[in-house]
Amino acid sequence: MYKQPFAKTLKSLVCLALGLFLHISVSAQTADISKLRQQMAQTNDSVTYLNLFNKLGFMLHMESADSCFYYGIKGNAMATRLHNEPGKADALANIGAALSLKGLYSQGLTYYSQALAIYKKYSNHGEVASMLMNSAITYSFIGDSIKSLQFTKKALNEMLKAPADTMASMLYANYADMNPVLPPDSVTYYLKMATDVANHFKDDRTLLVIDQLYADRLMQQGKHEQALPFIKHSLQIARSKNWEYHELEAYNAFADYYLAKKQVDSAIAEYNIIYKTAMANKFIYWQTEVLKSLLHCYELKNDAASQARINKLLVKSLEQTNINSNAFLGDYIAYNNAQQQVKSLEVVNKNNSVKIWLLIALSVLGIVFIALLSRMNGKVRRHSRMLSVLNEKIAGQNEELKLTDEFKGRLISMLAHDFRAPLASTISMIRLLREDEGDFEKEQLLGLYDQIETDIQNILLTFDNILQWIKKQLSGYVFNAQTLSVKELIDDAASMFKLSIDAKKIVFRNEVPDDLDYFSDKEIIQFINRNLIHNAIKFSPAGGVITVKAQVNANELIVSVKDEGRGISENMIKQLFSFNNNQKTDSLDKGAGIALTICKEFINKINGRLxxxxxEKKGTTFYYALPLS
Structure with a gap:
């Protein structure tokens, strides 16, 4: 397959042109340039003039990097005088574009990064994405595909923060075009996304570029006939919009197609159109490259006379390009030197500022004497601060009293629930036995007696829980540690509920190792064990299994009590250990909740966890962990 030798160079220049300042709408170059100049002549607002000036500089980059550089320098100076940072960022981006087009890629990246910093400062996400994409394209120029891909991805991520516009379409298209490792289906996916966005915003320019990307992909795959409709459509749009630059790209794609079909004369005809248009519009970058392509075509035809003619034109074009490049490089060096001088002046100004501050410091020393007179005023302020601290302390104490009152209210509510209801039930059963004792079988009587005993036992346990908590709170906490057998503690706690376990035919499994000991306060540990086992019995189904285990993990002893009850909802678990929990579910009543809260407070005192x-419907496991050191 024939391939034009400068296709990659022109494609890169096109990508750069399209990546630059995507927030600036670009249509027919000549018409827009004239319009911008008219607007500049009519405006009296300096900031508006600066913005128009920067836009004009951008427009001119398609004709000449020299003009773009000139406008960038002037725009930067203008923005500095006006202290207008957004305008300065636009000017720096123009300078970076000109340097990149001239092959000074490192310098171009430097100015892009400076513009990027300003755009980030003002959260201009669209401009940030634009600078990231410009950097990605520049890295692709120098063959750093890794950084090119990284910056492209960053640009896409930044684009998500910006208001939806056509920039997103071009970023998707550039990502598909600049990522060589993307599989064909992914390329098609991103190009389709780009097309959808461009269609939504009716952005013909982006649709044209996407057509050219499709055509380029198909040509690389050898699918020449499939590429042809895209090439024709892009030329049609470019002509209808008077987009000279894109029209040249379409002609270049046609030439590429004809070379692939070995129709060299047709390719030469397209290149001649490009050359005439480039000369008429002063598109410097196209002139030299299209002459190289014509020379390649005449070499294919073995046309020595035409080769000689094109060689003369090419030498002349290269000489002019070299002159322009040398002049540009001289301008850049001069500009860079001027920038260095400005920095030097800034250093001098900074030194002068230091001297001024020294003089101010000497003046301050003279004022110190006067400050001594304000000493009494300082004492008054200190006294005021002391009063403020005391007021804050009183406010804190009032808050504590409020919390205490709230706790008392909850305590009374719990007592009303957990004592009154079971006692009323027990009294009713006693009355029933007294009035109708002869009507019950012995087995029924034994069951009622067991129920009465269980109710009273539960009441006593709840009372014991609250009593011990109040006792600890009022008398002050005293840690009384001793060596304890964890297995024996579990057996001892479970023995208190033997009747309940037998009545519900529950299987109680103590799987704690026999040799597992722990040094701690027995009263606190047993208080927790009794409540966890009591809850497990209370909410276990008849014939269920309760399993107690213990193990040593890292620096903790972990004990678990597992039942096969209906379980607790996730929302309820989050509120289990708080006095503020006023909820009540089928799985846990308020009395059990307060007991668990007291367990939580006790275990916190010995640096443990609960x-x-x-x-739900699969049981509940309560854990507590105790530190080993």
Whole structure:
């Protein structure tokens, strides 16, 4: 397949042109340039003039990097005088574009990064994405595909923060075009996204570029006939919009197609159109490259006379390009030197500022004497601060009293629930036995007696829980540690509920190792064990299994009590250990909740942890962990 030798260079220049300042709308170059100049002549607002000036500089980059550089320098100076940072960022971006087009890629990246910093400062996400994409394209120029891809991805991510516009379409298209490792289906995906966005915003320019990208992909795959409709459509749009630059790209794609079909004369005809248009519009970058392509075509035809003619034109074009490049490089060096001088002046000004501050410091020393007179005023202020601290302390104490009153209210509510209801039930059963004792079988009587005993036992346990908590709170906490057998503690706690376990035919499994000991306060540990086992019995189904285990993990002893009850909802678990929990569910009543809260406070005193895990209808497991050191 024939391939024009400068296709990659022109494609890169096109990508750069399209990547630059995507927030600036570009249509027919000549018409827009004239319009911008008219607007500049009519405006009296300096900031508006600066913005128009920067836009004009951008427009001119398609004709000449020299003009773009000139406008960038002037725009930067203008923005500096006006202290207008957004305008300065636009000017710096123009300078970076000119340097990149001239092959000074490192310098171009430097100015892009400076513009990027300003855009980030003002959260201009669209401009940030534009600078990131410009950097990605520049890295692709120098063959750093890794950084090119990284910056392209950053540009896409930044684009998500910006208001939806056509920039997103071009970023998707550039990402598909600049990522060589993307599989064909991914390329098609991103190009389709680009097309959808461009269609939504009726952006013919982006649709034209996408057509050219499709055509380029198909040509690389050898699918020449499939590429032809895209090339024709892009030329049609470019002509209808008077987009000279894109029209040249379409002609270049036609030439590429004809070379692939070995129709060299047709390719030469397209290149001649490009050359005439480039000369008429002063598109410097096209002139030299299209002459190289014509020379390649005449070499294919073995046309020595035409080769000689094109060689003369090419030498002349290269000489002019060299002159322009040398002049540009001289301008850049002069500009860079001027920038260095400005920085030197800034250093001098900074030194002068230091001297001024020294003089101010000497003046301040003279004022110190006067400040001594304000000493009494300082004492008054200190006294005021002391009063403020006391007021804050009183406010804190009032808050504590408020919390205490709230706790008392909850305590009374719990007592009303957990004592009154079971006692009323027990009294009713006693009355029933007294009035109708002869009507019950012995087995029924034994069951009622067991129920009465269980109710009274539960009341006593709840009373014991609250009593011990109040006792600890009022008398002050005293840690009384001793060596304890964890297995024996579990057996001892479970023995208190033997009747309840037998009545519900529950299987109680103590799987704690026999040799597992722990040094701590027995009263606190047993208080927790009794409540966890009591809850497990209370909410276990008849014939269920309760399993107690213990193990040593890292620096903790972890004990678990698992039942096969209905479980607790996730929302309820989050509120289990708080006095503020006023909810009540089928899985846990308020009395059990307060007991668990007291357990939580006790275990916190010995630096332990208490938590629960549960799945509704699949049982609940309560854990507590105790530190080993």
């Amino acid at each position: 938590w629960a895990e549960s799945k």
